[in-house]
Amino acid sequence: MNTKNIAVILSGGSGTRFGAEKPKQYLHLAGRMIIEYTVEVFQNHPLIDEICIIADPEFHDTLQTLCSKNHYDKARRIIRGGAQRSDSSFAAITEYGESDSDVNLIFHDAVRPFVSQSIISATIAALEKYSAVDVAIPSADTIIKINPEDDTIDNIPVRSILRRGQTPQAFALSTIKKAHLSLQTDLHPISVTDDCGLVKHYLPDTPVYVVPGEERNIKITYPEDLLFAEKLIQLNSRQLTSDQGLSLLKDQIIVIYGGNSGIGKEIAVLGSEAGAICLSFSRSNGVDLQNASDIQTSLDQVVERYGRIDHIINCAALLNQHRLDQTDETVIEEMIRTNFTGTTFLCKYGFHYLQQSQGSLTLFTSSSYTQGRPFYALYSSTKAAIVNLTQALSQEWQSENVRINAINPARTKTPMRTQNFGEEPEDTLLDAKYVARKTLQSLLSNYSGLIIDIKKGLDG
Known part of the structure; x- marks a missing residue:
């Protein structure tokens, strides 16, 4: 049975750090909304079978109009997100959790409009061997760990082994579902910022492969x-x-x-x-x-x-x-x-x-x-x-x-x-x-x- 590759566009963010009146993924960039560029990359990738957009219901009509206007026929589901990123990811897992075929979920930030076709290809290729895949780039800056009690340096990790995480992050549905269910039942759930963190914590024996990212795969977070x-x-x-x-x-x-x-x-x-x-x-x-x-x-x-x-x-x-x-x-x-x-x-x-x-x-x-x-x-x-x-x-x-x-x-x-x-x-x-x-x-x-x-x- 062929595996189905589903791109999950995470578009539930409020954009508070950007300071705009509406979430930044709906701001205009060169005449189009930022999310249009993002969805189009996955629409045009030959290995992506379907696109699911996670969004606040307030913007569902907007997204339906954009997908219709741009002929994004792979965008077949627009579903409600949650308060946290993990809630939005779990919404997609629940949406496809009873699928009768093998499924890969490829999570991507709506505000990373410059992800390349080659990154998506490499991510999907890595899923043939690994059930969890991340995308990251080397850190050009020295990273320091501080002591939160007095803001002094506690440790300076070796920069050569440090990476800055990007998206997409991709998983076999069975793997990411197991990690999220562990989070749901944990009486003392951990706080993580992405899905790979959940896999690493709750499924420690599951290796997370890292695909090289690109500097241009930026996340639009601030006005700059x-x-x-x-x-x-x-x-x-x-x-x-x-x-x-x-x-x-x-x-x-x-x-x-x-x-x-x-x-x-x-x-x-x-x-x-x-x-x-x-x-x-x-x-x-x-x-x-x-x-x-x-x-x-x-x-x-x-x-x-x-x-x-x-x-x-x-x-x-x-x-x-x-x-x-x-x-x-x-x-x-x-x-x-x-x-x-x-x-x-x-x-x-x-x-x-x-x-x-x-x-x-x-x-x-x-x-x-x-x-x-x-x-x-x-x-x-x-x-x-x-x-x-x-x-x-x-x-x-x-x-x-x-x-x-x-x-x-x-x-x-x-x-x-x-x-x-x-x-x-x-x-x-x-x-x-x-x-x-x-x-x-x-x-x-x-x-x-x-x-x-x-x-x-x-x-x-």
């Missing part, structure tokens, strides 16, 4: 983890597009604002060479991003001629390097209208057409968005606003399948930069054509809400 997760998403995106020619953009309708020079001009050239229909708008051809009517008219003209718009890219921006108190009011107003207000109108009017094509909108921010820079405070602050706008709209537009991302290039040689900073050593600047290529490649991904860094040496 979400920022790191966004960068991992970018790495995934670069891997998907690094060997992918721009020819996939053939016949796509791409509208570029600020396409008369610099990065925008290079995007138009490279896009056209790839077979896309690139239409550039700027002041040079009578379209001023400061004027909402110009934006709406230009978009209407494109659709009247070509019938649709697949992608909109906004490269238009103004940079004026002066102290704010010495900047003329008209310059201030012009920068804000171009860098932010105009961009907002572009999002407003462009959405209607992108909704019809299920296309994308790409904005440009700057490395100065993370910290305001002296002498170009307006530029820095408007670029920070672009980041917030991108992240907010990615969620607003998710249900309509309209993507929005922001490109964050390192210092790039453009006429605007030369005008403000003069001539700089070539080897310290990105080439505008390089940034243009990476921008066009980003159109080929399905992510949304990303701030996509483009730096020297990131050729993926």
Whole structure:
């Protein structure tokens, strides 16, 4: 009789350490809920026969909708979890405890969305010899044991034999059921944080095999983890597009604002060479991003001629390097209208057409968005606003399948930069054509809400 491999996604956590209004597994990461990435990994693995999601009943309808929308046909059961992790695990054991076939339960944290196919494969392979399997990675830090009475060091274990536990943790159903039943009947139950701990305590003669994990198999626990997760998403995106020619953009309708020079001009050239229909708008051809009517008219003209718009890219921006108190009011107003207000109108009017094509909108921010820079405070602050706008709209537009991302290039040689900073050593600047290529490649991904860094040496 063939053994059935069931992935149990543990999604009952409250997310209190994250400090969010809802459990972190339901927060958005690049346009999708974190749990969507997690379930999809197991959905796509050929050795996984079924998926069971353990969740608070409050989110059962949400999960049913996600599974239906994404065609997760392996996700056949969504059941109620418990107050503790062990309660949730036991709920899955009870659900499958009377199975008439051999069953392996593969427990995985919903907030570990980057588990690889290779880890899952290795875990399932190990179950052919062992009835309990853990996943762990070496500790890069020295681990100390303290004396709880005075917070002094009690012991420093040898680091080479220490590991940091991850998930999945996998078991033959009979083994993990026996461990949990022992816990249920124990008058003085132990406190453990995972299922392998239960097996180790209650079934001491059962070896627990350790499969090597991966550093990228992170658990999103704190807000800082979400920022790191966004960068991992970018790495995934670069891997998907690094060997992918721009020819996939053939016949796509791409509208570029600020396409008369610099990065925008290079995007138009490279896009056209790839077979896309690139239409550039700027002041040079009578379209001023400061004027909402110009934006709406230009978009209407494109659709009247070509019938649709697949992608909109906004490269238009103004940079004026002066102290704010010495900047003329008209310059201030012009920068804000171009860098932010105009961009907002572009999002407003462009959405209607992108909704019809299920296309994308790409904005440009700057490395100065993370910290305001002296002498170009307006530029820095408007670029920070672009980041917030991108992240907010990615969620607003998710249900309509309209993507929005922001490109964050390192210092790039453009006429605007030369005008403000003069001539700089070539080897310290990105080439505008390089940034243009990476921008066009980003159109080929399905992510949304990303701030996509483009730096020297990131050729993926």
